[in-house]
Amino acid sequence: MEWLGLYNYWVVVVLMMVGFYIVIAQGNLVKKIVGLNIFQTSVFIFFISLAKLDGGTAPVYVEGITEYSNPLPHVLILTAIVVGVALTAMGLALVVRVHELYGSIEEDEIHEQDGKH
Amino acid sequence: MDLLIQHLPALQVVLPMLAAPIVMLMARAPRLAWAATTLTTWLTLGVSILLVQQVLLHGSISYHMGGWVPPVGIEYFVDPANIVVLLIISLMGAISMPFALRSVEQEVDKAKHGLFYAAFLLANCGLLGITITGDAFNIFVFFEISALASYALIAMGKDRRAVMSSYQYLVMGTVGTTFLLIGIGFMYIMTGTLNLIDLAQRLPEVNDTGTIRAAFAFLVVGISLKLALFPLHLWLPNAYTYAPSMITVFLSATATKVAIYVLLRIIFSVFGYEFSFSELNLGYVLMPLAMLGILIPSIVAIFQTNIKRMLAYSSVAQVGYMILGVSFASTLGLMASVVHLFNHAVTKAALFMALACIIYRVGGVSLDRMAGIAKQMPWTMAAFVLAGLSLIGIPLTVGFVTKWHLLLAALEGGLWPVAVFLLGTSLLATIYIWKVVEAAYLKEPAEGAQPVREAPMSLLLPTWALTVACLYFGIDTSLPVDLANRAAETLMGGYL
Amino acid sequence: MNQVVFLEPALAIQLALAIPALGTVLIALTGRWPNLRDTLMVATAVAMFTMVLQVLPEVLAGGRPGVTLFELFPGLRIAFEVEPLGMLFGLIASGLWIITSLYAIGYMRGAGEANHTRFHACFAVALFAAVGIAFAQNMFTLFIFYEILTISTYPLVAHKQNVAAKMGARTYIGLLLGTSIGFQLVAIIATWWMTGSLDFTDGGIMEGHVGYGMGALLLVLYMYGIGKAALMPFHRWLPSAMVAPTPVSALLHAVAVVKAGVFTVLKVATYLFGLDYLSNLWTTEVIMYIAAFSLLAASTVALQKDNLKARLAYSTVSQLSYITLGAMLVSQLATIGGGMHIAMHAFGKITLFFCAGAIYVASKKTNISEMDGIGRRMPFTMGAFLLGALCVIGAPPMGGLWSKWHLVVGAADAGQVLMIFVFMISTLLNIAYLLTPVVRAFMLPPTDGYKGGIKEAPLLCVVPLSITALGCVALFFIADPLRNMLAGIFAG
Structure with a gap:
């Protein structure tokens, strides 16, 4: 039961694999970015859930509450999300440029246009 | 002067970081943007040289960002190991700028010069930050700053393949840094700290757990992607080939070097020689x-x-x-x-x-x-x-x-x-x-x-x-x- | 002698190196004015020889003048020290350069070759390297100059820039760089690692640091690593190098480059290993037999070559093995004989190559079978050829007699009777392949409709080859001072 009890980690692992698979297997540049996002998000969830304590609340001093969740990972992930958004923006910007230059966002078609490299 | 000396570690990173948006505003005056960037890189080099001097004279420097005492606050840490890397980065930045003037004028669209130099400064700042910081999560953030800037810089190459190679670099680089993030997360679970020195002290107690071994593996693989260790090097040849010449010069001299430095820090300083080589x-x-x-x-x-x-x-x-x-x-x-x-x-x-x-x-x-x-x-x-x-x-x-x-x-x-x-x-x-x-x-x-x-x-x-x-x-x-x-x-x- | 000495030896050593380096730059800069360039080249050669000469009296007096340029890491230096063997090699290389530079002017203009400036500039670099090798105080310094010599001669070999030249040059550089980095450098590093030193020291540096088993391995690495000594089976580069213009074959592939090889062999044997240590290694004898085989096999191949330069090249391979063999006999006499053979063979073979070049310039002939009766047209050239051939064979009254004498006595001294027979058989082969061209040139009637009258190569070709031919004779008479100087190797 303990294995199942930590179901949040299972979710993380599944999401991570799904994301990773998309990054590797998809030939469409936009879908790759989507995969990358899922991959990153799984790590975010991992951080957030590891900080969560059963029954814990936000670390604000309130009478009668003794257990708090660890706020630090949450703060870190706030930063990581910003980074992730920047990455997505960058990636999509590149895809737009690729579409302008090649008229396609399918990897194999692009490689075909460029010869072997 | 004392104040300056005292805040050298912060200046090292903050100088190019603050200069970047200013340079970006000079989009209409490419020459001015170039001059401002050159000045910044030379000042950065000056800071590095002063830091070398300080380290040689007084030994390692520990700087507390914003006055917060570590391990709560972020620590910048300069010692004989990373001072070499800091020097390499700022030296290469400084020496490639005079070179950039003509080369970039020819290879990059004039309207983009302001952005180009701003991104260059950010890349510089990111690399310096990775090297100087004593905080694991900070390493991740700086990695991403330098990486994002490099993606943009590479994509500005003349050849259209530059864009595609930048994209490939982005995908592989992001996977690498995300691995790094996972590794950091594992270490944090087990030790409750992100400060590298603190980690080095607390890790030995939990060394024999699977979590720490997994953390080690994620970190090594993630960084290996960034430093282009064979066979994780696939992004590098295209990126270097199609990037603007000046960027190839700068990145080839610094980007992989910094990643190698991080690997050394993780292997030797954080996990320690014993754990890395004798146990694993x-x-x-x-x-x-x-x-x-x-x-x-x-x-x-x-x-x-x-x-x-x-x-x-x-x-x-x-x-x-x-x-x-x-x-x-x-x-x-x-x-x-x-x-x-x-x-x-x-x-x-x-x-x-x-x-x-x-x-x-x-x-x-x-x-x-x-x-x-x-x-x-x-x-x-x-x-x-x-x-x-x-x-x-x-x-x-x-x-x-x-x-x-x-x-x-x-x-x-x-x-x-x-x-x-x-x-x-x-x-x-x-x-x-x-x-x-x-x-x-x-x-x-x-x-x-x-x-x-x-x-x-x-x-x-x-x-x-x-x-x-x-x-x-x-x-x-x-x-x-x-x-x-x-x-x-x-x-x-x-x-x- | 004392009248020409006006400089401190240490300064002279540095100048002897600086002058050809500076000469290179000057030659490269004055390429637009061919006469000025060629004058500068000869002047450089003369100045360099003068500088080398400055060092001679002190070496003759038993001194070993030296100078240290800089230290890379503790103990690893770029330094020079002139001992008798190096003195001899330095004198020969720089002295013959004067003659060769004159010859080269005549040849290059006469044969209508292109790219004179690059040619002469690379030549100067090669001489710079040769003197660096001669004067090196330690193996590290020697190695650096050894590699400079390899690289600087590559453009010379590839000079004609056609397919044959490029293929030849590729074999040339491939074998020389491959052996030197793959074997020699490994041996050098291992030596440094085990002994903590690379200095050329009397009696060697190995004893007491390196076991005999390891020493045996190191010897093989050194002997094959010094590819310039052309020990079989790594001799292919030398025939390949014959695609180069003849002055290159003459000075570099009969004197500077190949002698740098055997010189290094002698240096390594006497100053790194030491003869006593060498006699304890089982591979010494193995290398000796390989050298003997190489000596006979190359002679046999030479016999079958119709191309004159190819024949001379295989003859050189064979003669180089004389010296390697001399070093491996582990006898003082044989070592001295090897040293003397550097000088004797240098004069003999350079004469032969000069003649081959002169024949080419005058008649465009390269094969021996076409040279019937050519002696009537070119009596001076073929006369010099005869003298050179006799010197290489080792017949009196030629200098070659003395070096072979010492080698044979050395072999007897070392109790290697078999080696005496090897020397004898080889001498017979020498006669067979070196005298046949002479016989055909003088005895057989011309086949190409020659009408009579003398039609020699340009004067700038004939005069140098006459000088070196006379040198062969002169060496017969001055062999004793030479021997005495070389005996200084074992005086320390």
Whole structure:
């Protein structure tokens, strides 16, 4: 039961694999970015859930509450999300440029246009 | 002055970071943007030199960001190990800027200069930040800052393939940094801290858990992606080939070096020599990878006809040399790796600069376009040859200093075959450098090729400055060897 | 002698190196004015020889003048020290350069070759390297100059820039760089690792640091690593190098480059290993037999070559093995004999090559079978050829007699009777392949419709080859001082 009890980690692992698979297997540049996002998000969830304590609340001093969740990972992930958004923006910007230059966002078609490299 | 000295570590990173948005606003005045960027890089270099002085005089510096005491606050930490890397980055930034003026004017759309230089400063800032920070999560953030800036910079290359290679770099780089993030998360679960020194103290208690081993694996793989360790190097050749020349110079000299430094920090300082090499036998993993990483890219390099691409593959091979030094797990081997960080930065930057000079005049660096170029651009080619000798590792160049120490380290470890292997692979470098020399000196220019003039002074001077450095530090070896020795001893000693 | 000495030896050593280096730059810069360039080249050669000469008196007096340029790491120096063997090699290389530079001017203009400036500049670099090798104080310094010599001669071999030249040059550089980095450098590093020194020291540095088993391995690595000594089976580069213009074959592939090889062999044997140590290694004898085989096999191959330069090249391979063999006999006499053979063979073989070049310039002939009766047209050239051939064979009154004498006596001294027979058989082979061209040139009637009258090569070709031919004779008479100087190797 303990294995199942930590179901949040299972979710993380599944999401991570799904994301990773998309990054590797998809030939469409936009879908790759989507995969990358899922991959990153799984790590975010991992951080957030590891900080969560059963029954814990936000670390604000309130009478009668003794257990708090660890706020630090949450703060870190706030930063990581910003980074992730920047990455997505960058990636999509590149895809737009690729579409302008090649008229396609399918990897194999692009490689075909460029010869072997 | 005291105040300045006191806040040097912060200035090192903050200076380029604050300058970046200002430069970005100068989009209408490309020359001004260039001047401001140059000034910033030179100031950054000044800060680095002052830091070197401080570290040599007073020992390691611990700086508390915003006055928050670690491990709660973020700590910036300067010691003999990372001061070398800081110096390399700021030196390369400073020396590639005078070079950038003409080269970038030709290769990058004028309207984008402000953005270009702003991104360059951010890349600079990110790399410096990775090196100087003493906080694991901070490393991740700076990695992403420098990476994002580099993606943009690479995509500004003239060739449309630049955009695609930037995209590939983005995907692989992001996977790498995300792995890094996972590793950091695992370490945090087990120790509750992100400060590197604190981690080093708390890790031994939880060393034998699967979580920490997984953390170690994620960190090593993630960083290996960033430093282009074979076979995770696939992003590098394209990125270096199609990026604007000046960016290739800067990135080849700094980006992978910084990643290697982080790897060293993680392996030696945070997890410690005992854990990495005695318990997990990291050496058994790194050594074969390093050797394959030297061999295969070197062979691939021989068959390249685009010289920029050839040197990019050679960079992958050189990373192999650095990792090989690490895999010996000895102070001497580590020292060889650290000294190679510096030596290869200088050598490869000089080579790429020489190529940039040729690109500036000829427009490309394929082998047939370089035929007979030595008669028209004698100074450029002379620099290329000298730096090429250094890449091979001929005595009296900096390349030899590395090879010599690597060899001694191999012998010290009783690894005769590796020593022979090292010499054999130098021969491969000889072959690919020789191919260029043969084309440039012994072939006649192709029919109908436009005769060109020697590159302008503003390109030649930085090229020659680095070339002379290749020779000077190959003869008077004391400075780099001394710095590298201190760095290696510091790393071996761990944080304690 | 004392009248020409006006400089401190240490300064002279540095100048002897600086002058050809500076000469290279000057030659490269004055390429637009051929006469000025060629004058500068000869002047450089003369100045360099003068500088080498400055060092001679002190060496003759038993001194070993030296100078340290800089220290890379503790103990690893770029330093020079002149001992008798190096003095001899330095004198020969720089002295013959004067003659060769004159010859080269005549040849290059006469044969209508292109790219004179690159040719002469690379030549000067090669001489710079040769003197660096001669004067090196330690193996590290020697190795650096050894590699400079390899690289600087590559453009000379590839000079004609056609397919044959490029293929030849590729074999040339491939074998020389491959052996030197793959074997020699390994041996050097191992030596440094085990002994902590690379200095050339009387009696060697190995004893007490390196076991005999390891020493035996190191010897093989050194002997094959010094590819310039052309020990079989790594001799292919030398015939390949014959695609070069003849002055290159003459000075570099009969004197500077190949002698740098055997000189290094002698240096390594006497100053790194030491003869006593060498006699304890089982591979010494193995290398000796390989050298003997190489000596006979190359002679046999030479016999079958119709191309004159190819025949001379294989003859050189064979003669180089004399010296390697001499070093491996582990006898003082044989070592001295090897040293003397450097000088004797240098004069003999350079004469032969000069003649081959003169024949080419005058008649464009390269094969022996076409040279019937050519002696009537070119009596001076073929006369000099005869003298050179006799010197290489070792017949009196030629200098070659003395070096072979010492080698044979050395072999007897070392109790290697078999080696005496090897020397004798080889001498017979020498006669067979070197005298046949002379016989055909003088005895057989011309086949190419020659009408009579003398039609020699340009004066700038004939005069140098006459000088070196006379040198062969002169060496017969001055062999004693030479021997005495070389005996100084074992005086320390």
